[in-house]
Amino acid sequence: MLAVEHLFKRFGGFTAVSDVSFHVEQGEILGLIGPNGSGKSTIFNMLAGAFAPTAGSIRFEGRELAGLMPHRIVHMGIGRTFQIPRPFRRLSILENAALAGYYGQEHVTRTEAWEAAEEALEMVGLPTDPRAETSSLGAAGLKKLELAKALATKPRLLLADESLGGLDDSEMDQAADMLGKIRAEKGITVIWVEHIMGVLMRVVDRVMVLDHGEKISEGSPSEVANDPRVIEVYLGTDTIDTGAAADA
């Protein structure tokens, strides 16, 4: 479904992503992990169109994405969430999702956008009541709204950026289950970028690990967790929850 080949991104003299290639199959959940500064967010931003790659190709269903505007990429069927939720706070929850649905699809009527918004909100468990205020949402609610906004664009591939940041343990479990449910019920393929390994390993089919802009490991969660290079990278940094490696 998605084929990334020899992707490079340089910022001035700094190479953030160096020769990364990977592919994603229809219906799978790929986890993309790595410590801070490993290049995972840069890859995410290139997939979403926020940055143009310095070199390499990104092909989605056979069509080249590199260099397209972010909203064109959304129109092609790739939805994204933002790491730091930034909704329109003085609009209702439903209005937020409906705008995302309207602008995130081509040839969509306003009625279809409202329907897509309601469906997406139901999926993530947020109120579809038009009076429900966005300002009433907490951290977990805002993350759900991010997800609903991405789903309202009717994506075939969902890019989830650090969906767990700022959540407590039970909320993390819920968020992880949500991505699994989205794949199961809607058949949406997911690329999940995360800093924390823990909960992610439970849900993903395959994991790719990055360090210093290079891919250092790829495989099933258990393979990756036992990969000496991954252990080295994760034990070498002190901010990472390594409990997951032991769990898996």
Added chain:
Amino acid sequence: MGRIDTRVWLIVIAAGLFVCLAYVPAIIREGDLGFAVSDVFLYEAMINGLLLGGVLALLSLGLNLIFGVVDVVWICYAEIVMLGMYGIYYLHSFYGVPLLIAMPAGILLTAIIGYAVHELVIRHLLDSAPINQLLATGGLLFFFQSVATLAFGIDFRNLGVSLGSFPLTEDIYISWSRLAAFIVAAACVAGLYLFLTRTFMGTAIRAISQDREIMTLMGAAQGRLYLISSAIGGGLAGLAACLLVLQYDVHPFVGLSFGPITFMICVLGGLGNMVGGFIAAFILSELIALGGYHFDLEWGYVFAFAFFIAMMFVRPEGIMGRRS
């Protein structure tokens, strides 16, 4: 909650000031509370203030809409009203077009001017420093004034249509044109509110006024929303022109008599905040009306400006504005 409490206090203080300004001068003058309370001319002044507030609210609404969406203050906004007034005047007095046709034509004219101002001037300055945008719209103010002077001369022109007045009570007479202006303005405020809250386009306009960066990332046709807002803002100026042309003479500098007060209203209410502007319009119009009744008309403006300056110290972000 702290912010809402402040707003409530401000409204209470404004109401207190209003009562003081209404009655204290009369009590001092007459030495008698009873007379002040039963002073019919005072009530007439209050009602006229209320009616003036409607038109001022309409003017500030258009300016706030454009500012909220495009983030540019149209210094020349009142001059668009002036052009609309000329349009209606010429259509009616020169070409004999009935008022009921001339007025919609005037609204259409100003909507086109609003569209053109955005398309020809503002659009090219969206990424410029705010001071350049202000200078450009300020330049347009002089441009419009000069064009009007060249085209129409400096004569004061009167539509010559009087709707007359009617007695509200035995002693209080209300001018029909002022009442009509108030009702139309109020209806228009309500209509715009419904448009902004109940339609998709309105939702998009509210969204872009909150976060233009995200709307652009979402692929919203930003330029189109800007043009629509500018045209609606221009149309509101035309509607104000319809209401004002019935009450005032037209001349090239007529915009100066309500341009500054419109800005004060918008700033007092919180720039870009339509509800705040609506409230501020009535506060200032009552200050003008009551000050004008007790002293001279000019004193009314002195009170209004003094209140405005004091408020800028107390609450620089405006009545309903958010602290940034």
